[in-house]
Amino acid sequence: MTQSCDAFAAALLVWFDQNGRKHLPWQKMRTPYRVWVSEIMLQQTQVGTVIPYFERFVARFPDVEALAAAEQDEVLHLWSGLGYYSRARNLHAAARRVVTEHRGKLPTDIDAWQSLPGIGRSTAGAILALSRGKRHPILDGNVKRVLCRYHGIETWAGESETGKALWVLAESHTPKRRLAAYTQAIMDLGATVCVRQQPRCRACPLRRGCSAFLNRATDAIPAPRPKKPRPLRRTRFLILRDQDQAVLLERRPPSGVWGGLWGFPECPVEADPARTCAERFGLKPSGASYLKPRQHGFTHFRLQIEPVLLDVNADANADRIMEARSVLWYKGASSNRLGLAAPVGRILGELPPRAGG
């Protein structure tokens, strides 16, 4: 049973009054400009790292006009070591837009903020709530974790439907008063109590209504980003072996999987191997042995290889058919030094001997 929305915000505010961070550099002289710079720096970077960068940055660029007038090189120089330099480039570009499009006045409505480079809904909401006390929810990574645990949301927060549900919850929890304190409180709780590993639930003001705490599910929530399943493709390797134990190999096209290497001819797994062999190479196999399938992993898919061994008697007619193709009879590494696709080399080493060979 979760606490009511009012109880959620009320508990957080009581906790914030006693435990929240109130002396960070951007909390002094809390102008929209300083809050904006801090919010951008705090994306993907811890508070302790940000503080000296923030102080140097606002000392050099105390307002949006100073930032807009700067050379990009100098902005990037002051950002050096913070990483994610697109943040600095966007901040600089946004400052120039504020000067040209808003006559140097920082926006007071959320849509105008969100139209600036590098500013999404959560950052825009945080700037307006923290600097102007406007009622806008935020949903950064820390807040998502708190809300997922509190409400027992087991799906990945990056999933579109889950994201929409989280925004609704964030909105419903946002109080009507003390917006700056509430916004700082939920960010602080996520950063210092409801941390990813081993959250400090005993010290948390939300524990009485927290689903993950009550159900001992804090290890499982929030759900990690699901690993994208790689699709499985199937192919048939046709291993044509002649009476001299030589195996037919084909050079693969220059681009694509194993581009330019040598491999067995392939066909769809649904095709009849003996007929394919006859149609493509003019050879009639005396028998077909289906070898153990194996899988090979590529970055974007897995390949199920289903090899079939076809013993054939190569003759002059077959050689003539094959003349125009990039094929050869392979008699082992001692006679042909070829670049072989990895599974092809392994399969060659495992072929059973030809009966009567």
Ligand code: SF4
């Ligand atoms: S009780 Fe634990 S899991 Fe729940 S919000 Fe608090 S710290 Fe997070």
